[in-house]
Amino acid sequence: MTSEPARALSLLKNAPVFQGAQEGDLRPLAALGRFSCLSRGEHLFREGESIEALHLVSGGSVRVYRLSRGGRRELTLHVEGPRQLIAGIAAFQSRATYPAHAQALQTPTEVLALPLATVREAVFHTPALSAAVIAYFARRQAELLGWVDRLVFSELGERLAAYLLEHAAAPHQLPTNSELAALLGTVPELVSRKLGEFYRLGLIVLERRTVRVSDPAELARLASGEGV
CATH class of the missing domain: 2.60.120.10 (Jelly Rolls)
Known part of the structure; x- marks a missing residue:
C-alpha cells in the first residue's frame, strides 16, 4: 500500500x-x-x-x-x-x-x-x-482575466464549451445546473438546454452528472466563438 x-x-x-x-x-x-x-x-x-x-x-x-x-x-x-x-x-x-x-x-x-x-x-x-x-x-x-472577458463578451455556448475543455483531461463530475449556471453567469434552464444540445451533437458523453469530452476540436471551435 x-x-x-x-x-x-x-x-x-x-x-x-x-x-x-x-x-x-x-x-x-x-x-x-x-x-x-x-x-x-x-x-x-x-x-x-x-x-x-x-x-x-x-x-x-x-x-x-x-x-x-x-x-x-x-x-x-x-x-x-x-x-x-x-x-x-x-x-x-x-x-x-x-x-x-x-x-x-x-x-x-x-x-x-x-x-x-x-x-x-x-x-x-x-x-x-x-x-x-x-x-x-x-x-x-x-x-x-480571460474568464471575465468571456463572461462579459461571449455567448453561453462559448462559455460552456470553454468550461468543458478546461476539464477535458478526464471524466468530470459536473456541478448542479444551478451551480454551473452561477459559474457561467446564466440560469439553470439555459445550462440544461445547452448541455443537452452538446450531447445530441456528440460533443460530450453524459452519464448522470459525469461528463466526458468526445469532440474537443469542435468544442474548441465553439469556445472561440465560431458557430455558437
Whole structure:
C-alpha cells in the first residue's frame, strides 16, 4: 500500500502550482501533508476563517463561492478538480483569511492539507519553489482575466464549451445546473438546454452528472466563438 507521504509527494509533483520545483524541495512538505475526505455539500472552509493550511484537491471537486450581503444568493467563483490549489493567493497574504466559502461537489472528495506556515517558509526561502509559485499565480491571473472577458463578451455556448475543455483531461463530475449556471453567469434552464444540445451533437458523453469530452476540436471551435 502506498504510504501517505508518498501519495502526497506524487500529488505535489503533479500539481500545477509546483510545476518546475525540485522533488527534494517538495519532500519536506509532503511529509507534513494530511489527507482528508469530504462528502458532497460539506465545507472545507468558510469565508473569513483564518487560513491555517494550504489545500490541494486529490480527488473529486471543490466549489468556491461567495454569498450576497443578505445571504440569499450565491455566486460560484470557480470549481477546482484534482491537483488544483484552493484559495492559494489568499494564503500568501499577511493575516490571511479565506475570501470565500469552499464545499465539496462529490462524495468522496479528497483534499491534501499542508501546514501554511511551513509552506510559506519553504516558498519564501527556496528559489525553485518561489519561481514555480509565482509562475502559477501569473497563469491563474491570466486565466481569470480571460474568464471575465468571456463572461462579459461571449455567448453561453462559448462559455460552456470553454468550461468543458478546461476539464477535458478526464471524466468530470459536473456541478448542479444551478451551480454551473452561477459559474457561467446564466440560469439553470439555459445550462440544461445547452448541455443537452452538446450531447445530441456528440460533443460530450453524459452519464448522470459525469461528463466526458468526445469532440474537443469542435468544442474548441465553439469556445472561440465560431458557430455558437
